[in-house]
Amino acid sequence: MTEKLTMAQALNRALRDAMAADGSVSVFGEDVGRLGGVFRITDGLAAEFGEDRCFDTPLAEAGIVGVAVGMAMNGMRPVVEMQFDAFAYPAFEQITSHVAKMRNRTRGQVALPMVIRVPYAGGIGGVEHHSDSSEAYFAHTPGLHVVTPSDPADAYGLLRAAVASDDPVVFLEPKKLYFGADEVDLDLPVPPIGRAVVRRPGTDATLIAYGPSVPVALDAAAAAAVEGRSLQVVDVRSLQPFDDDTVCRAVRSTGRAVVVAEAPGFVSVASEIAARVTERCWDALAAPVGRVTGLDIPYPPPRLEHLHLPDVDRVLDAVDDLRWERGE
Amino acid sequence: MRPDPEGLLPATEPVTLIDSDGAPVTPARAAVPPASELVAALGAMITARRFNDQAYALVRQGRLAVYPSSHGQEACQVAAARVLSDGDWLFPTYRDTAAVVARGVDPGQTLTLLSGEWHHGWDVATHRVAPLTTPLATQLPHAVGVAHAARLRGEDTVVLALCGDGGTSEGDFHEALNFAAVLRAPVVFLVQNNTFAISVPLSRQTAAPSLAHKGAGYGIPGQRVDGNDVAALLAVLGAAVDAARTGGGPQLVEAHTYRMQAHTNADDATRYRDDDEVAVWSRRDPVERLRTFLTRRGDVDEARLAAFADDAERLAARLRDELAADLRHDPSELFEHVYATPTPQLREQLAMLRDEATRDTPAGGSR
Incomplete structure (x- = not known):
């Protein structure tokens, strides 16, 4: 039901x-x-x-x-x-x-x-x-x-x-x-903790996001589709334990990845994801794993928080930086 | 209904029933426990003293990583264990291993953590003794939670939670007392005020009239007791446990005692206190006091004392035997209990350790 x-x-x-x-x-x-x-x-x-x-x-x-x-x-x-x-x-x-x-x-x-x-x-x-x-x-x-x-x-x-x-x-x-x-x-079986999920299929690059950044990634993928670029979106869901298998399978299928997360980027979960993906998918990567994160500042006041938070434009800019000149 | 503030405040003088010379105090402010109970307590205190001193020696022999001794605090240690029923819980600090032994836990298991192991040893559910807690006062909210869960189920469990004078400065002490009072959780908080937090004296710890006064701010009755008089401790703590068990809510007891040895073997107490002060407290020794009292009354004789000494010696020998073996570890133990099921990442790291071990093994040889 x-x-x-x-x-x-x-x-x-x-x-x-x-x-x-x-x-x-x-x-x-x-x-x-x-x-x-x-x-x-x-x-x-x-x-x-x-x-x-x-x-x-x-x-x-x-x-x-x-x-x-x-x-x-x-x-x-x-x-x-x-x-x-x-x-x-x-x-x-x-x-x-x-x-x-x-x-x-x-x-x-x-x-x-x-x-x-x-x-x-x-x-x-x-x-x-x-x-x-x-x-x-x-x-x-x-x-x-x-x-x-x-x-x-x-x-x-x-x-x-x-x-x-x-x-x-x-x-x-x-x-x-x-x-x-x-x-x-409400009748679905209780899902196991520790599984990521692909929220949107795509073939050109993979956006890896969790929690509040997933809608941002989905919006970015929708915008990219209009421009002719197919972005896959993975929702991590479980930060610990981390689902290396699902994330790496996704990244290997596209060869490019950007991690999107709201927390300050320095020593962050986004850093860890980027490092893990790089170590495990190196042979399949056409570009370094990108990151779009919050700034390394105390959380800004309400009228300035838009400057801090990842948004569609920043995600698309990061996707643009994924060495497309190198082809596949 | 708000409690009467006067009823929450401790008396000016701590309750003493047997003075430091082993003589009964008159008039007695509480009933002196029966001779059979005091004799049993004496046996347990002689064992606790021997346990303390054996454990201290085992550090010098490299069998324990460290030992915070409760030498001089044996009356508190033994009373804390003896006032509890089987269904009750004890929450110890790292200096309360003698209380854990008095509660019936195997002496070697009691010292597992201090021997350098990665886990704390005994079966928590069987003994209803929480793991030793090192961060000060952090076990006190746990004690409240255990008591609250028991109360919700309609059980008559009481939880006795230990901490020291230094621990009363921690935020968790205050939060635990406040939660216990608001939830009316059946917890008895026993503060062993041994006058030093490592090197810092009580005067730098608090400006309160006494630590027992801190209860009043939360609506908890506070009492002060001579912490080197096991008769007074059994009477006061026993009454506090009864009150908590019968719906009287949490209780706070401050026991005045003294840490006769340094904080641990790694500490040098001569840097912060005088021998004269130590000498004063050694004349108040809890074991000697009770022995004198019971001997004078004819409640114990030489044969009984010799039997207690033999019991203590047997426990010390058992402790030496149990800690004689070198620690042997399977690396997989380090991963086994981090989660109910090891995560994929932990399984990878275990595989790495196993692989390293294989490569370290000479061909055809054994490790």
């Missing part, structure tokens, strides 16, 4: 369905109870499942994540919300030193099946500390899974997969995509 849902609604449905399916799933964080979260992702959950299963906490992110660790140690599947990307930083020690390492330091005895939801990235005209792309911090930490959807269907499927996972998942929700609607098939 398909329904037309926004990403926010799809995430809400995923939480509701997960809580209905498994009594050990509980949702907590700042303003997630009566208010339903500042983005309404937890709307109605407290009323439907009661305040033991969806509750507001004191305003302290390390405490939220730390308490979730303890609950996961004791049979629960907590799903916690960090209200905004930059407000997850107080929980950084809990996430990197405990969430990521508990399974390893107990030789697998203590798993932490928990999800840390983080509304992230820009494009919403937010004031400072409300638009960070924080994925590299988490993807760099062994022991965490890091996923980010780019449409409502993946938002539903990936969040169900994250809640079902026996490993901790940092679930990055692109804020600027929350309110875009699309058809979602």
Whole structure:
């Protein structure tokens, strides 16, 4: 059965369905109870499942994540919300030193099946500390899974997969995509974490994107098609683990690639993808792997964020730079 | 309903039931535990002392990477384990291995992490003892989560969470107390105030009247107890555990004690404290105090004390045996538990290590 849902609604449905399916799933964080979260992702959950299963906490992110660790140690599947990307930083020690390492330091005895939801990235005209792309911090930490959807269907499927996972998942929700609607098939099987997907076929070059940058890449591919260039778009979806097979198969089919991501480019997930693709596809590449990323600056104020964010023109410029004079 | 602030504040003086000369304090501010319990506690403290000193020696012999000793804090260590029921949980710091042993964990397993292993050793679920935690106070929110999950399921579990005086300066200490109070989680926070955080004295750690006063700000009752008097600790901690178990919410207990040895073997305590101060505290020794008290009352005799010493010696011998073997690792262990299933990238890296090992092996030889 398909329904037309926004990403926010799809995430809400995923939480509701997960809580209905498994009594050990509980949702907590700042303003997630009566208010339903500042983005309404937890709307109605407290009323439907009661305040033991969806509750507001004191305003302290390390405490939220730390308490979730303890609950996961004791049979629960907590799903916690960090209200905004930059407000997850107080929980950084809990996430990197405990969430990521508990399974390893107990030789697998203590798993932490928990999800840390983080509304992230820009494009919403937010004031400072409300638009960070924080994925590299988490993807760099062994022991965490890091996923980010780019449409409502993946938002539903990936969040169900994250809640079902026996490993901790940092679930990055692109804020600027929350309110875009699309058809979602709620009956599809839960997809595995760790699989990229080809969003648009193409033969001349491959755009590799994730989360908020996928629509940018798709728009760029549409614009390029008008100019007679066929761009393939791969949605990474899972930053950790990374799907080398799908990404490399795609790049090998075109011989050229540009990575598109919103985070500052220096020491970024985009850097890692470019390096991996170069190492693994070198013999098939006609040009160095390009990158279109955010600038290496603190996230700019609302009226200037367009200067920072990858857009169609920058992507097309990067595609133009892929040594077309060298033919195939 | 907001709690009465006066009821949350600790008394001016810590509770002592047996003074440093081994004499009963009168009038007693709490019931002295029964002789059988105190005798058992003495046996456990003699074992804990021997465990501490054996572990310290094993560092010198290269069998442990490091050992933060709780020598001098054995009353706290033993009381923390003894006030818990089987279904309760203990959350230790790295200085609380003697409490972990007193809880029943195998002594060699207790020291796994400190021996230089990549994992922490014992079975968490069986013993209901959380892994040793090194980053200060970060285990306290976990303790709250374990307690909250138990309470949601209607279980009567209590969680005893340990930290030191230095740990009370960490943000996680404050967040854990606040969450516990708001959730009314059945957690007893035991702060072992041993007066030093490595080299930094308590006066540089806090300007509060006492660490137990910090509970009031969160709506948690705070109490102070003589941390070298196991009778007082058993009474005060036992009452706190009972209160938490019966819906009284979280409790905070500050135990006044002293770290008799350096922070670890790698530390030089003579750089920051005087021998005179150490001498004062050695006259307050928790093991001697209880031995004197029980001997004078006739609750233990020489034969019983000799039996305790034998038990302690056997544990030390077992510890030496368990740590005598060199660590042997299969490299695949390093990848096995990072995730439930190793990622493709980890499988590639394991293959690389195996390939290196193969190339390092001389033809026809064994490793």
